[in-house]
Amino acid sequence: MPHIRPQELVDLSFLLTDAGLRDRDNATVCGVALETIRRWRRLYRRRGLRRGQVHSTVPCPRCGEAVLDRAAYALILGWYLGDGHIAHQHDGVYSLAIYSDHRYPRLTIEIADTLARIKSGGRVHTRQQPGCTEIKLTWKHWPCLFPQHGPGMKHTRPIVLESWQREIVEEYPGRFLRGLFHSDGCRIINWTVRTVNGTPKRYEYPRYFFTNASADIRALCTWALDLLGIAWRQPNPRQISVARREAVAALDAHVGPKS
Numbered sequence: 001m002p003h004i005r006p007q008e009l010v011d012l013s014f015l016l017t018d019a020g021l022r023d024r025d026n027a028t029v030c031g032v033a034l035e036t037i038r039r040w041r042r043l044y045r046r047r048g049l050r051r052g053q054v055h056s057t058v059p060c061p062r063c064g065e066a067v068l069d070r071a072a073y074a075l076i077l078g079w080y081l082g083d084g085h086i087a088h089q090h091d092g093v094y095s096l097a098i099y100s101d102h103r104y105p106r107l108t109i110e111i112a113d114t115l116a117r118i119k120s121g122g123r124v125h126t127r128q129q130p131g132c133t134e135i136k137l138t139w140k141h142w143p144c145l146f147p148q149h150g151p152g153m154k155h156t157r158p159i160v161l162e163s164w165q166r167e168i169v170e171e172y173p174g175r176f177l178r179g180l181f182h183s184d185g186c187r188i189i190n191w192t193v194r195t196v197n198g199t200p201k202r203y204e205y206p207r208y209f210f211t212n213a214s215a216d217i218r219a220l221c222t223w224a225l226d227l228l229g230i231a232w233r234q235p236n237p238r239q240i241s242v243a244r245r246e247a248v249a250a251l252d253a254h255v256g257p258k259s
Helices: 005-017 024-032 032-048 070-085 105-118 163-173 174-185 216-229 244-252
Strands: 084-090 093-101 125-129 131-140 184-198 199-211 232-238 239-242
Touching: 005 024, 005 032, 005 105, 024 032, 032 199, 032 244, 070 093, 070 105, 070 163, 070 174, 070 216, 070 232, 093 105, 105 131, 131 239, 163 174, 174 216, 184 232, 199 244, 216 239
Parallel strands: none
Antiparallel strands: 084 093, 093 131, 125 131, 184 199, 199 239, 232 239
């Protein structure tokens, strides 16, 4: 069905609706009128058309001839290691699901868009869970792209990147860190009170924390920080901290506050 707007924009509007975004906010993100969002939904419902992208056979970048979007992959790899998992569905089809806090709808949109860039033409599904949004995409080739997939929780088994994955992280360490920190990390504002010329003054300063039970995943985080020359320390066995002013500023360029 022809649209004045690009079909990709129509598909994005449906994806945002499924993710729980209000029509007014959806219109703002898509850059269209509020009534346009509602009209698209009425048209598809009245004509019985499938919303979003149509399923298709997509070749694999590892065992096929497809070209992998390396920047998108670096980002999703970080998110997968933090808040993602792969499950077998049926007939050799797997689902990759990533969970995003419902307080940060823009991150939900970013995850969905990035997944669709890895599996070109894939239709991303979202489902509201208590306190979070599940973003899911099915494909036969997820185990090819994420050989770390296996039984049990990640911290109970070795998590080691293959050489081709390490090359991608070395090329896009900031994207990898963005996925890690937005899944299992946070950016907070610390404060302290100091007396200056007899007057107490409050000073605030941001810092990052990354918390994960897997020693292997923590090591991958610090390795990526080292690639960018960002200073870090480990205040306790499960946590990585970035606190120096110049280090926080450098990480802000790649991660920043959640939204």
